[in-house]
Amino acid sequence: MINTDLWLTEYLNNSMGHTFKIKKKLFHQVSEFQTVDIVDTDYYGHMLLLDGMVMTTEKDEFIYHELITHIPLLVHPIPKKVLIIGDGDGGVAREILKYPYVEEITVCEIDKIVVDACKKYLPVTAIGFDNPRVNLQVNDGTTYISQFKNHFDIIIIASADPVGPGEGLFKAEFYKNVYDALTDNGIMVNQSASPWSMQTQFKNINKSLIKIFPIVKPYISVVPTYPGSFWSWTFCSKNIEPLDAINISLSEKISESCKFYNSEIHKAIFVLPNFIKDLLAA
Amino acid sequence: MINTDLWLTEYLNNSMGHTFKIKKKLFHQVSEFQTVDIVDTDYYGHMLLLDGMVMTTEKDEFIYHELITHIPLLVHPIPKKVLIIGDGDGGVAREILKYPYVEEITVCEIDKIVVDACKKYLPVTAIGFDNPRVNLQVNDGTTYISQFKNHFDIIIIASADPVGPGEGLFKAEFYKNVYDALTDNGIMVNQSASPWSMQTQFKNINKSLIKIFPIVKPYISVVPTYPGSFWSWTFCSKNIEPLDAINISLSEKISESCKFYNSEIHKAIFVLPNFIKDLLAA
Numbered sequence: 001m002i003n004t005d006l007w008l009t010e011y012l013n014n015s016m017g018h019t020f021k022i023k024k025k026l027f028h029q030v031s032e033f034q035t036v037d038i039v040d041t042d043y044y045g046h047m048l049l050l051d052g053m054v055m056t057t058e059k060d061e062f063i064y065h066e067l068i069t070h071i072p073l074l075v076h077p078i079p080k081k082v083l084i085i086g087d088g089d090g091g092v093a094r095e096i097l098k099y100p101y102v103e104e105i106t107v108c109e110i111d112k113i114v115v116d117a118c119k120k121y122l123p124v125t126a127i128g129f130d131n132p133r134v135n136l137q138v139n140d141g142t143t144y145i146s147q148f149k150n151h152f153d154i155i156i157i158a159s160a161d162p163v164g165p166g167e168g169l170f171k172a173e174f175y176k177n178v179y180d181a182l183t184d185n186g187i188m189v190n191q192s193a194s195p196w197s198m199q200t201q202f203k204n205i206n207k208s209l210i211k212i213f214p215i216v217k218p219y220i221s222v223v224p225t226y227p228g229s230f231w232s233w234t235f236c237s238k239n240i241e242p243l244d245a246i247n248i249s250l251s252e253k254i255s256e257s258c259k260f261y262n263s264e265i266h267k268a269i270f271v272l273p274n275f276i277k278d279l280l281a282a
Numbered sequence: 283m284i285n286t287d288l289w290l291t292e293y294l295n296n297s298m299g300h301t302f303k304i305k306k307k308l309f310h311q312v313s314e315f316q317t318v319d320i321v322d323t324d325y326y327g328h329m330l331l332l333d334g335m336v337m338t339t340e341k342d343e344f345i346y347h348e349l350i351t352h353i354p355l356l357v358h359p360i361p362k363k364v365l366i367i368g369d370g371d372g373g374v375a376r377e378i379l380k381y382p383y384v385e386e387i388t389v390c391e392i393d394k395i396v397v398d399a400c401k402k403y404l405p406v407t408a409i410g411f412d413n414p415r416v417n418l419q420v421n422d423g424t425t426y427i428s429q430f431k432n433h434f435d436i437i438i439i440a441s442a443d444p445v446g447p448g449e450g451l452f453k454a455e456f457y458k459n460v461y462d463a464l465t466d467n468g469i470m471v472n473q474s475a476s477p478w479s480m481q482t483q484f485k486n487i488n489k490s491l492i493k494i495f496p497i498v499k500p501y502i503s504v505v506p507t508y509p510g511s512f513w514s515w516t517f518c519s520k521n522i523e524p525l526d527a528i529n530i531s532l533s534e535k536i537s538e539s540c541k542f543y544n545s546e547i548h549k550a551i552f553v554l555p556n557f558i559k560d561l562l563a564a
Contacts, residue, residue, distance in 0.1 A: 015303040015324035019291060042297035043479075063555075196506055197325075222504050222511055224478055229506035260555040268553035273345075273542040 008039060008047075010054050012197055012227040018054070020044060020225075026121050031113040033165040038121040044225055046121050048089055050114070050160055056089050060224045061125055064158075064191075065091035066261040067221055067269065068233050070254055072154045072187040073099055074266065075245040079153035080104065083181070085141035085169060086158035088114030093128035098254055106152075108137045108144045110165050142168040148181035155182060157190035170201075172208045179212050179238075187237040192218060194228025195276045202232055203279055209236050217242050219269040220276065221260075230276075243267055290321060290329075292336050294479055294509040300336070302326065302507075308403050313395040315447040320403040326507055328403050330371055332396070332442055336507045338371050343407055346440075346473070346505050347373035348543040349551065350515050352536055353501065354436045354469040355381055356548065357527040361435035362386065365463070367423035367451060368440035370396030375410035380536055388434075390419045390426045392447050424450040430463035437464060439472035452483075454490045461494050461520075469519045474500060476510025477558045484514055485561055491518050499524050501551040502558065503542075512558075525549055 006025075011017040020041045027038040037049040045058030056064065069092050073079060081104045084092045088109040096105050105128070109115055115136065118126040128134050137144060141157070155178050160166040168174055169190075178188050193201040195218070202218075209216045213236035223231045235242045246266055255262040272280075288307075293299040302323045309320040319331040327340030338346065351374050355361060363386045366374045370391040378387050387410070391397055397418065400408040410416050419426060423439075437460050442448040450456055451472075460470050475483040477500070484500075492498045495518035505513045517524045528548055537544040554562075 009301060011301075013325060016326070017301045019299045019301050021297040043295060044298070224511035229504055229511075255556065259557045262556055262559075264553040265555055268550040271546040271550035273547055274537065274544055275541045277544075 008041070008049075010049075010052065010227055016227065018225065018227050020047065027117045029113055029117070031111050033111045036111070036113050036117055038117055047225070048114070048118060048122060053161060054225045054227075055160060056091065056122070056125065057225050058122065058124065061089070061091050061122075062259045063221060064223050064231075065095050065125070066258050067219070068092060068156055068158055068189055068191060069095035070251075070258070070261045071219065071233070071235055071242060071266065072156065072189045073102075074247050074251045074254065075240055075242055076153055076185060076187050077245075081152050082106070082154045082156065083108065083145075083152045084156045084158055085145070086160065086166065087156070089118040089122055090115070090126035090128045092156055092158050093131075093134050094125065097128050097131055097133065098257060103133065105134045106137055107134060108139050108141050110138070110140050112138045140168070142171075142174050142177070145174065145177045145181050150180070150183055152181055153183055153186060155186070155188045157188065159191060161193070170205060170208075172211065175208055175212045182238065184238060185240060187235070187240060188213070189233055189235050192232045192234040194226065194230055195220060195232045195279060196230040197228040199279055203282070206234060206280055209234060212236075214238060215241060217270060218272070218276075218280070220272065221269050243270060290323070290331075292331075292334065292509055298509065300507065300509050302329070309399045311395055311399070313393050315393045318393070318395050318399055320399055329507070330396075330400060330404060335443060336509075337442060338373065338404070338407065339507050340404065340406065342506045343371070343373050343404075344541045345503060346513075347377050347407070348540050349501070349503055350374060350438055350440060350471055350473060351377035352533075352540070352543045353515070353517055353524060353548065354438065354471045355384075356529050356533045356536065357522055357524055358435055358467060358469050359527075363434050364388070364436045364438065365390065365427075365434045366438045366440055367427070368442065368448065369438070371400040371404055372397070372408035372410045374438055374440050375413075375416050376407065379410050379413055379415065380539060385415065387416045388419055389416060390421050390423050392420070392422050394420045422450070424456050424459070427456065427459045427463050432462070432465055434463055435465055435468060437468070437470045439470065441473060443475070452487060452490075454493065457490055457494045464520065466520060467522060469517065469522060470495070471515055471517050474514045474516040476508065476512055477502060477514050477561060478512040479510040481561055485564070488516060488562055491516060494518075496520060497523060499552060500554070500558075500562070502554065503551050525552060
């Protein structure tokens with residue numbers, strides 16, 4: 001009997017990969033920028049891929065979205081204006097909408113086709129796009145950011161990997177523009193690659209950031225569908241420390257709506273194992 | 283041109299898996315208990331598989347071995363006798379040898395073929411087997427443990443998954459015998475499955491343990507080559523809390539020889555995300 005199961009494999013470094021059983025292909029389009037696919041997987045539900053790389057899935061999206069959002073939102077004293085670069089699936093915007101005092105959430109996503117596909121096939125993630133506080137800008141983040149000075153309280157860079165259309169979001173010039181676009185209490189968080197399987201990228205991102213921001217603190221967890229095992233985000237700010245300033249009572253309230261984040265996790269994810277400390281010190 | 287690369291895939295739940303590029307098959311034998319393979323992989327170096335399941339690799343073994351060992355060893359006031367059940371690769375014994383006051387390290391491994399294969403192909407892990415403080419007992423852990431009452435200060439269960447020859451190491455009767463074999467200050471740690479992709483096993487292990495031990499605290503990290511993403515170990519004791527009693531000065535000294543463990547990690551790995559807390563409370 002022939003096995004007709006479909007499997008999708010994302011390879012890393014041409015030497016390992018993650019493989020997922022597919023129930024159905026839901027969406028496929030080659031946009032101006034990349035190949036956009038959404039498939040229905042057996043274990044992870046609907047999965048978004050850009051140029052064949054897994055971006056998010058229904059089952060594990062909460063980890064990435066909660067961790068990139070609630071760390072900066074819960075240490076800034078009172079953010080009013082937040083910019084998200086990337087986030088075509090809308091998951092970061094959805095998490096920010098939990099804060100009633102945030103007045104303006106701008107999502108700057110380069111590829112409208114990603115947004116439309118996510119609205120249709122990842123509706124739980126993309127729900128925020130329908131909210132009047134969310135302002136979608138279909139634009140290149142590197143161009144968009146350069147218009148602003150001293151404007152945003154928080155900027156979140158929810159980029160894809162440093163290849164393809166997201167490459168410019170890992171460059172020193174871009175980080176400098178992000179710094180300038182932030183207010184005096186400003187905070188930036190970006191996804192900063194895998195400190196396990198993408199160590200050179202992780203190191204280079206941190207090296208670039210410490211030249212620009214006075215406070216740079218990477219934090220780690222795991223996104224099960226990313227091939228890198230350990231994953232990192234980096235907290236950068238002009239003067240706020242990510243652990244000194246946690247709004248504990250609000251953090252506890254936000255945690256009630258979270259599947260991953262809680263006040264203790266907020267601190268624990270900043271603790272780095274020796275191999276990552278050594279990597280950063282090298 | 284035909285691609286002649288060899289790849290090895292470990293599947294989980296018949297719906298996802300990890301795949302690794304193989305440079306060379308090094309060892310293959312069907313023992314009395316299981317199929318034992320060692321292959322040389324492109325990214326992870328030499329890799330041990332039992333019945334096709336990844337047990338350890340040269341590149342990431344330090345995470346599992348440091349975390350299962352140093353948590354109990356650094357909170358027990360002065361362990362003299364330690365029993366390890368499983369650990370055919372010797373990695374736990376190697377870590378325990380860092381403590382000069384431990385007089386007797388008994389490794390109870392059911393399958394001599396695993397030990398011999400690891401001595402040859404995973405020599406950095408298996409180095410402890412040559413030390414006179416290490417006493418290898420080729421025996422079934424469930425039988426071996428039942429001979430002892432009030433004898434061991436620490437028992438570490440470095441078992442494979444709860445299928446195959448290791449199945450008995452997850453049963454209530456075995457845990458009861460472990461409890462009885464421990465001294466009054468005794469501590470047991472076991473690997474307790476993935477709280478992400480093996481949630482039923484993880485829950486059942488914890489349910490069984492809390493019926494027997496007064497103190498039961500799971501902790502989590504990641505073993506990159508295990509298909510479960512998040513992985514767990516569970517700390518159980520008769521009266522010692524895993525965080526109250528850390529020997530900080532010794533912990534700092536031990537950390538110098540570690541690639542993962544440090545005193546802050548010791549605390550951070552006990553912090554659980556909401557979905558795991560909910561799983562345990564259910």
